[in-house]
Amino acid sequence: MPGRSPETRRGAVVAGLGSYVPPRALTNAELCGNRPVGDEWIRTRIGVASRRVADGEATVDLAVRAGRGALEAAGAGGADALVLTTISPDRLVPAGAPEVAARLGCGTIPAFDLASGCSGFLYGLGVASSMIVSGAFDSVLLVASDVFSAFVDPDDWLMAAIFGDGAGAVLLRAGDTDEPGALGPVDLGTDGAQADLLEVPGDGARARKRTLAAPGAEFSPYFRMDGPAVRKQAIVGMCDSVTRAVQQAGWSLGELDAVVAHQANQRILDGLAAELGLDPGRMLSHIEAYGNTATASVPVLLAQATAAGALRPGMRVALTAYGAGLAWGSATLVWPDVRAVTDDG
Structure with missing residues (x-):
């Protein structure tokens, strides 16, 4: 520029x-x-x-x-x-x-x-x-x-x-890269060996081929997951990913002002805060009113927290998510003086 x-x-x-x-x-x-x-x-x-x-x-x-x-x-x-x-x-x-x-x-x-x-x-x-x-x-x-x-x-x-x-x-x-709002390095990873822990098995090529090969065979068009198997991995996985992203930013975990994590489950959010050694108040959440909005949970919470003043200019913020794939990711940024337009229906 x-x-x-x-x-x-x-x-x-x-x-x-x-x-x-x-x-x-x-x-x-x-x-x-x-x-x-x-x-x-x-x-x-x-x-x-x-x-x-x-x-x-x-x-x-x-x-x-x-x-x-x-x-x-x-x-x-x-x-x-x-x-x-x-x-x-x-x-x-x-x-x-x-x-x-x-x-x-x-x-x-x-x-x-x-x-x-x-x-x-x-x-x-x-x-x-x-x-x-x-x-x-x-x-x-x-x-x-x-x-x-x-x-x-x-x-x-x-x-x-x-x-x-x-x-x-x-x-x-x-x-x-040195101005507020600039994204730091993004930490990403996957474990495809556990792809079947969260899935929608129907509607894809695999299910369609099976149905063609065996007419009358049933396949589910609905989401299914092994919750207990995913829960602990999600906490540890997001903790490790956030730690790497924070280190790449040159920060320490104690310097984080807020963490905006995928709103999967309040117990997972509480567990992540404990694993990171952060006060629960730094882990932003709106899951009580909106549930788990899947891919949208992090940006919806970012917009709402900005509009409400919970995210303020100068705050050191980490973003993180974990889900089907298995796949995970984290990023850091210093929150900018930015507007958010929210529509609550």
């Missing part, structure tokens, strides 16, 4: 944030009905009191509203490229990102989808940052959107208790 000193390097800087959650709040009481296990159990074991559920809206619809908020917050009319991260695409083909770009009035810019489980937003940050640092683009709109309620078995009340729908977005612009 013009005016950069010899000591600084080109970086990707947070310029604006947006979020959208559907208006319908599904409470524990409504979800559980007359079941003996109800509100108190869900609050205690998962930390969720209600979650937002999309009625008549799809993943792209939510993405457009969050993306528009991020552009408005940044005072930008568009972006040079758009990345959509999701694990609940509206269609297998085509990708949803070009439609999001068109509906936002961004024209024929490069736009593509990225799928990496609930860590997709962190992977998206790594990809979008690289696109800017390389000099190929001056701005990238990164949107994370999930209508994961569409992939939850309606007869599985426990899965329905965990997940909610929502979308979050961030506009990244070219800037200097």
